[in-house]
Amino acid sequence: MHIRSLRFATIAALAGALGAPGPLYAQSQSDAPAQHLRALDAAEASRVLDTLRSEQGKLRNGQKTFFHLYSGAPASYEQNRIAPRDAFVNLDLGDVWQIERKSPDGEVFPRYELTIMPNGPDGLIWTIEVTMTWPRDVARIEQVTMFYGPPAPF
Numbered sequence: 001m002h003i004r005s006l007r008f009a010t011i012a013a014l015a016g017a018l019g020a021p022g023p024l025y026a027q028s029q030s031d032a033p034a035q036h037l038r039a040l041d042a043a044e045a046s047r048v049l050d051t052l053r054s055e056q057g058k059l060r061n062g063q064k065t066f067f068h069l070y071s072g073a074p075a076s077y078e079q080n081r082i083a084p085r086d087a088f089v090n091l092d093l094g095d096v097w098q099i100e101r102k103s104p105d106g107e108v109f110p111r112y113e114l115t116i117m118p119n120g121p122d123g124l125i126w127t128i129e130v131t132m133t134w135p136r137d138v139a140r141i142e143q144v145t146m147f148y149g150p151p152a153p154f
Helices: 003-019 042-060 084-089
Strands: 034-038 068-072 096-101 111-116 125-133 140-149
Touching: 034 042, 042 084, 042 096, 042 125, 042 140, 068 084, 084 140
Parallel strands: 034 096, 068 140
Antiparallel strands: 096 111, 111 125, 125 140
């Protein structure tokens, strides 16, 4: 084998490996907790949603829970008149369009972004950023930031 063809084979193998779909590409899974998962599997996405639902339930029942909660919308939107706690408690986590892990694997405080389209794909959306921690395999929310507004232009 010539040196030139060996180089070509090496470059072709690297190009194929870099271009192959991996966990960063959108995955549509029928058994997944969201229509699209990015950079995480269905089990991890379910843990995030279960933890969020648990915290919603605690707040609905008047129990104490401790995490930072922020909510916002463009200034002229009616959604800005609703307190962050009320917005979080009333958020429908049953039909999540996308869940994406924004931080690398193994990070102590993993960050996730959820997209919820309560009015369909042509309406306003919720973008929810969640920072969590997993001490001794117990999921705990550190911070939730929610933004209600138009989708990003494509």
